[in-house]
Amino acid sequence: MKIYLPLDSAAVALGADDIAEAITAEAQKRGVAITLIRNGSRGMVWLEPMAEVATEDGRLAFGPMTLEDVPGLFGDLEAHPKALGLTEELDWMKRQTRLTFARCGIVDPTSLHDYELHHGLKGLKRALGMTPAAIVQEVTDSGLRGRGGAGFPTGIKWKTVHDAKASQKYIVCNADEGDSATFADRMLMEGDPFTLIEGMAIAGIAVGATKGYIYTRSEYPIAITQMQKAIEVARAAGVLGPRVLGSDYAFDMEVRVGAGAYVCGEETSLLNSLEGKRGVVRAKPPLPALQGFMGKPTVVNNVISLASVPVIMDRGAAFYKNFGMGRSHGTMALQIAGNVKFGGLFETAFGLSLGEIVNEIAGGTASGRPVKAVQVGGPLGAWFPTSLFDTPFTYEDFAAKDGLIGHAGLTIADDRTDMLKMARFAMEFCAIESCGKCTPCRIGAVRGVETLDRVAAGDPSALPLVADLCNTMKAGSLCALGGFTPYPVMSALTHFPDDFATAKAAAE
Ligand SMILES: Cc1cc2nc3c(=O)[nH]c(=O)nc-3n(C[C@H](O)[C@H](O)[C@H](O)COP(=O)(O)O)c2cc1C
Ligand code: SF4
Numbered sequence: 001m002k003i004y005l006p007l008d009s010a011a012v013a014l015g016a017d018d019i020a021e022a023i024t025a026e027a028q029k030r031g032v033a034i035t036l037i038r039n040g041s042r043g044m045v046w047l048e049p050m051a052e053v054a055t056e057d058g059r060l061a062f063g064p065m066t067l068e069d070v071p072g073l074f075g076d077l078e079a080h081p082k083a084l085g086l087t088e089e090l091d092w093m094k095r096q097t098r099l100t101f102a103r104c105g106i107v108d109p110t111s112l113h114d115y116e117l118h119h120g121l122k123g124l125k126r127a128l129g130m131t132p133a134a135i136v137q138e139v140t141d142s143g144l145r146g147r148g149g150a151g152f153p154t155g156i157k158w159k160t161v162h163d164a165k166a167s168q169k170y171i172v173c174n175a176d177e178g179d180s181a182t183f184a185d186r187m188l189m190e191g192d193p194f195t196l197i198e199g200m201a202i203a204g205i206a207v208g209a210t211k212g213y214i215y216t217r218s219e220y221p222i223a224i225t226q227m228q229k230a231i232e233v234a235r236a237a238g239v240l241g242p243r244v245l246g247s248d249y250a251f252d253m254e255v256r257v258g259a260g261a262y263v264c265g266e267e268t269s270l271l272n273s274l275e276g277k278r279g280v281v282r283a284k285p286p287l288p289a290l291q292g293f294m295g296k297p298t299v300v301n302n303v304i305s306l307a308s309v310p311v312i313m314d315r316g317a318a319f320y321k322n323f324g325m326g327r328s329h330g331t332m333a334l335q336i337a338g339n340v341k342f343g344g345l346f347e348t349a350f351g352l353s354l355g356e357i358v359n360e361i362a363g364g365t366a367s368g369r370p371v372k373a374v375q376v377g378g379p380l381g382a383w384f385p386t387s388l389f390d391t392p393f394t395y396e397d398f399a400a401k402d403g404l405i406g407h408a409g410l411t412i413a414d415d416r417t418d419m420l421k422m423a424r425f426a427m428e429f430c431a432i433e434s435c436g437k438c439t440p441c442r443i444g445a446v447r448g449v450e451t452l453d454r455v456a457a458g459d460p461s462a463l464p465l466v467a468d469l470c471n472t473m474k475a476g477s478l479c480a481l482g483g484f485t486p487y488p489v490m491s492a493l494t495h496f497p498d499d500f501a502t503a504k505a506a507a508e
Contacts (some may be wrong), residue, residue, distance in 0.1 A: 001034045002054035003073065005065075008190050009222050010183070015462030016049035016066065018373075023051070030074055040191015042105035043345030044092050050469040052087055053077060061087040066135070095361065097323060099331050100183075101347045104191035109184060111227045112237050115194040121239065122482075123313030127202045128247050136162050137205035141317035143329030146264075147184075148174050149377070149406045149480070151395045153311075157299060160289040161207040164297035169209035171200050172293055172300045173273065175216035175223070176258065176265035179378025181337035181409030185303035187345055189216070189223035193230035194239075197253065201244055202313055203299055213293070214254035216305075217260040219447045227243035227255050241289065262379075262433040266479050267300040269435060280435045282480045292317040302407070304333055325351030328394035338375075338411035355389030358412060360388045367484050369414040373495065375422075377406025379429050380484035381420065382491035383413075402491065404484070410491035419496035423466075424452040426488035430481060441482025444473045448489065455500055463500065466493065 005011070005020050020036060027034040041048060042061075050063030053073060060077055061084040062069065072080040087093060087168050089145055098104075107114040115121070140155025161169055173196065177185040189196060200212045214227055225486045231253060234240045242250045256274055258264050264273045267283035269291050292298025308330065321329045328350035334357060337343050341363035358364070358374055373383040382403035384391065391397050398405045413422075427448030436442045448469055454462035470486035477483035493500055 001032060002037065003034055004037045004039045004052040004054070004059065005049060006041040006191070007038035007109075007222060007226075008048070009047040009189060009220070010045050011050070012222065012486070014048045015066075018067060019049045019065045019070060022067050022432060023073065026070050026074060032074060037108045038491070039107065040104040040109055041187055041345075042087060042093065043101070043187065044090070044342070045344040046342055047084065050084075058088055061085065061090065062334045072184055074218045084251065084412045092346065092361075096347050096354050097331050097349050098347050099311045099320070100195070100304060100321070101188065101345065102311065103195065104188060107192060109191055109193055110233055112194060112233050112239070115192075119309075119314060120194055121198060121245070123310035124198050124239070125203055126246065127205055127313050128245060128249070132162060132206050132208060135202065135313070138317045139206070139312060142312045142320040143317075143327070144305065144308055144312060145226070145328070145395065146156070147304035147332070147407060148303055149179075149404070151405075154301060157301070158203065158207050159290060160287070161209070161297045164290055166297050168211070168294075168339070169207055169208045169295045170293045170296055170298040171202055171203045171212035171253075171306075172205070172271065172298055173212065173214040173303055173306055174265060174267060174270060174300055174307070175214050175220075175303045177217070177220075177303070177407070178260075178262040178265045178268060179407045179409045180375075182335050182378060182405070182407045184333040184335050184345055185216075186220050186223050188303055188307050189214075189220070190226050193227045194234065195307045195310055196227070196303055197230060197234050197239065199309040200253055200307050201240065201251045202343045203301065203306060205249045205412050207297075207299055208406065209297075209299065210250045212251065213274060214253065215264075215274055216255065216257045217264075218257050219260050224255055224257060231255070255412055262429075263479075268298065269479075271298070273304065281437050283478065304407075308394055323349035325349070325392055325394050326396050328396065332405070332408045334361075334393070335407075335409045336361055336474060337351070337409065338410070339414050340368055340412040341366050350394045351392050353389060354384055354393060355386070355392045357393060358389065362410075362412065365412060365414045367414050367416075369416065372413050372417050373414045373419065374413070375411040376409070377404040378409050379426060380404070380480060380487055381406050381409075382487040383419065383495060385495040386496075402488065413484070419492040419499040420452065420456055423489045423492040424449060424456070425454065426485055426492075427452060431432065431487040433481060435481070438478040438482060440476035441478070441485075442471055442472045444477075444482065445485060448473075452489075463493075486502065
């Protein structure tokens with residue numbers, strides 16, 4: 001009997017380790033031989049811990065599991081009170097286009113054998129038969145854009161590093177994942193670490209880098225362990241090392257752990273932290289692509305950008321490019337959180353409307369009350385009211401509505417949410433997380449909190465100051481932490497003026 005139970009942090013937080021122990025004990029008690037595989041999550045967090053039992057027809061899902069539900073896994077499975085049917089037939093799974101997360105929740109995360117059984121290493125093998133320039137061209141042609149937030153074309157970044165002349169180049173994977181409502185990087189590293197390793201190895205071969213670093217945060221202990229285990233396995237199998245899969249290319253990598261500061265996700269701050277310095281933003285130019293880690297040409301890419309490369313190299317640029325809408329090609333791993341009925345990870349081609357995502361896929365709010373707004377793109381993203389729910393989920397459409405998709409985290413809020421408090425929270429977050437390098441952010445965010453407090457206290461003269469301050473931060477900040485904090489603030493003010501007026505009236 002083969003049973004799958006996620007080791008994913010969300011599942012573990014919901015009790016997966018206790019369920020695993022109980023399954024093992026129950027099997028021993030009954031004298032049943034089982035193989036218990038701790039896999040990644042399928043992304044349906046409201047069903048975690050979700051156990052799966054392998055059958056001839058496919059895997060049957062059971063969840064959310066409690067200790068009382070464990071003995072039933074050894075009885076009549078159809079009659080099990082938590083039986084959900086075949087995992088692949090669940091609506092949430094069927095509606096997705098899983099390219100980057102194709103293996104997550106399916107494979108045994110640190111089994112290279114299992115990885116290869118599920119198309120693993122095919123992209124790397126194809127890349128090894130191509131010239132580095134041709135690999136860069138393939139990634140460019142796929143239309144892949146950075147999934148970390150800025151949406152910069154990955155192929156163009158790679159070409160800059162490829163064309164740079166240097167004795168040493170680096171691949172740095174940005175796995176800091178500090179945005180609110182985001183967990184795709186963690187899920188991928190926990191559930192399918194070889195995909196990231198493969199993507200980084202392809203990147204290294206493409207640009208001439210022989211060393212890679214994954215920069216992540218100490219709050220991700222399971223992801224760190226899984227990545228380290230997978231790197232060791234890959235090294236022992238010759239996927240990493242002086243001769244990648246027996247070729248003349250060398251590539252190796254390691255995991256580096258930061259203490260967890262939001263600004264350390266900003267690429268230049270990350271590089272400082274990686275070099276052992278304080279996580280403070282560097283002025284650009286020089287671009288990291290030319291002078292990055294230790295002053296050498298460096299590709300800095302998000303986990304999901306790099307983990308999307310194997311499928312692009314395996315299936316070809318055209319295959320990937322055909323998904324999506326406009327200049328937003330391929331798929332995006334939506335991360336749905338906040339006050340929501342069905343929270344989790346949903347990978348889909350760009351182009352669904354925000355309303356479809358929130359109302360149909362996420363099922364509206366957990367509280368059952370009307371949705372008031374959705375913050376898209378983390379703490380620096382704009383709040384979208386329901387009147388903008390027809391906005392297609394693409395880089396361009398969100399930018400056109402003064403928003404951003406960022407790393408595709410969505411925080412859903414119901415009608416009880418006070419948008420003035422949300423605006424204040426954005427300023428407070430910026431004040432706390434600011435690296436302090438530039439004045440508009442370091443001082444502006446503190447003044448922003450004070451000014452919004454004046455609004456809340458009923459001072460009508462403070463409101464124009466908020467807009468003025470936001471303009472200054474937007475135009476004058478060195479990086480997007482100070483530069484984008486105005487998005488949540490101004491979107492709250494623009495779309496929900498009553499919340500700001502009500503505060504005034506209440507104080508009068
Ligand atoms: C304050 C701040 C925090 C950021 N945090 C992250 C992060 O956690 N992960 C990430 O991939 N990119 C983050 N970014 C974006 C990175 O600076 C950079 O654009 C990205 O790593 C490039 O990779 P990509 O092109 O693959 O997206 C952040 C940017 C800013 C300004
Ligand atoms: S905007 Fe803020 S976080 Fe960015 S460089 Fe300036 S002070 Fe640092």
